[in-house]
Amino acid sequence: MDKLNMTYQLPEKKFWTGRKSNPALENQYWYQEIELLAINEADNKQIDIALIGYACDEGVKRNLGRIGASESPNVIRERLAKLPIHFEAKKIVDVGTIVCINEDLETCQLSFAKAIKKLISNGIFPIAVGGGHDIAYGHFKGIYESVKYEQKKNIAIINFDAHFDLRPVETKPNSGTPFNQILNEFKNVSYFPIGIQQQSNTKELFNIAKSKNVDFVINYDCETNSENINAIKKRLQPIIDKNDYLYITIDMDGFSSAYAPGVSAPSPLGFTPNFIFKILHYLFETKKVISCDIAELNPSLDIDNTTANLAAKLVDFIVMEQTKNSLSSD
Structure with missing residues (x-):
C-alpha cells in the first residue's frame, strides 16, 4: 500500500487451513472460500467484503491494560478458517494486517484509516479484527474520509x-480515548454505546457522556427477552433515522466472561452472544451499516480459544447479515 509498507503485512495462507472435504462438492469451509489479496490489488476488483487486521498493543499498554491483543487478527483467521460457510454469491478477501511498530500508535491509526478509506471507496465492506479499541479512532477516520464529500455523510457509531x-x-491517545477523540474532532457524529457497566466506568466518564449528550444502554438492560430487545430498538431508531451510515464496533470485553474470558478486562456482568446477534440483525436490516470491527480479544488470556471462537463466529454472522442486507444505494 502506498506509504504504508513499514506497517503493512500481507495476508498469509498458513492461517487459512482446515478440514478436508469432498472435492466434488462446492466449497464447504471458510479457508476454501476466502481469497488472499494485497490491499493495493483491491482496486477495480469485484470484491464484496474484506477482512483486515489491526495488530496493535500500544493503546492498551498506554491505558495500563494487559497486552496481547496484537496477536488476535491471525488467531481469529485460524478459528474462522475452520468454520463452515453458509453465505452465497459474495467474494470475500483477506487483505492483510496493519501492524504497529516502534510503539507508534498514531501512525498505525492513520495507516489503518487510509486502508479503510481505500476499501470503502472501492465499494468493499470492511470487517476489521484485532488490537485494542484504539482501532475505533482510525476506523472512524477512514469511514469519514471516504464519505465526507458525499451528500449523505452523517455517521453513527454503535459500540457494544x-x-x-x-x-x-x-498526554497521548490510548485504547480508552477513541470516542472522546472522535466526538471532539468530527462534527455531527452520533455515539451510542450498548452494555455500559457502572463498575467499569468512573463518575467522571458518566459526566463526560452526559456533557457530550451520549445516550447509552446499561448492561442490566442487555437481556434477550423481547421487552428489553424492543426497548433498545426503540432507542436506536432515532439514531438510525438521523444518520446515513452506521459504524458498528464490538469490544469483546462487553461480553460476560463466561463467553469471553480472553480480554484485558473480563467481567461476569456482560451481555450474551444471543443478545448481540439479535441487535446486529436489527442494525443490518436498516441497510445502513458501512463497516464493522471487533476489538480487544487477547489470545494470551483466552481459555480453550473460547473468546477467539466467539470472535470468529461474530465475523461469520456479520458476513451472513451483510450478504442479505447490503448498504442501500438509494
Missing part, C-alpha cells in the same frame, strides 16, 4: 462495550 472509552487525551 462495557466501557465508554471517552477518556480525555491527557
Whole structure:
C-alpha cells in the first residue's frame, strides 16, 4: 500500500487451513472460500467484503491494560478458517494486517484509516479484527474520509462495550480515548454505546457522556427477552433515522466472561452472544451499516480459544447479515 509498507503485512495462507472435504462438492469451509489479496490489488476488483487486521498493543499498554491483543487478527483467521460457510454469491478477501511498530500508535491509526478509506471507496465492506479499541479512532477516520464529500455523510457509531472509552487525551491517545477523540474532532457524529457497566466506568466518564449528550444502554438492560430487545430498538431508531451510515464496533470485553474470558478486562456482568446477534440483525436490516470491527480479544488470556471462537463466529454472522442486507444505494 502506498506509504504504508513499514506497517503493512500481507495476508498469509498458513492461517487459512482446515478440514478436508469432498472435492466434488462446492466449497464447504471458510479457508476454501476466502481469497488472499494485497490491499493495493483491491482496486477495480469485484470484491464484496474484506477482512483486515489491526495488530496493535500500544493503546492498551498506554491505558495500563494487559497486552496481547496484537496477536488476535491471525488467531481469529485460524478459528474462522475452520468454520463452515453458509453465505452465497459474495467474494470475500483477506487483505492483510496493519501492524504497529516502534510503539507508534498514531501512525498505525492513520495507516489503518487510509486502508479503510481505500476499501470503502472501492465499494468493499470492511470487517476489521484485532488490537485494542484504539482501532475505533482510525476506523472512524477512514469511514469519514471516504464519505465526507458525499451528500449523505452523517455517521453513527454503535459500540457494544462495557466501557465508554471517552477518556480525555491527557498526554497521548490510548485504547480508552477513541470516542472522546472522535466526538471532539468530527462534527455531527452520533455515539451510542450498548452494555455500559457502572463498575467499569468512573463518575467522571458518566459526566463526560452526559456533557457530550451520549445516550447509552446499561448492561442490566442487555437481556434477550423481547421487552428489553424492543426497548433498545426503540432507542436506536432515532439514531438510525438521523444518520446515513452506521459504524458498528464490538469490544469483546462487553461480553460476560463466561463467553469471553480472553480480554484485558473480563467481567461476569456482560451481555450474551444471543443478545448481540439479535441487535446486529436489527442494525443490518436498516441497510445502513458501512463497516464493522471487533476489538480487544487477547489470545494470551483466552481459555480453550473460547473468546477467539466467539470472535470468529461474530465475523461469520456479520458476513451472513451483510450478504442479505447490503448498504442501500438509494
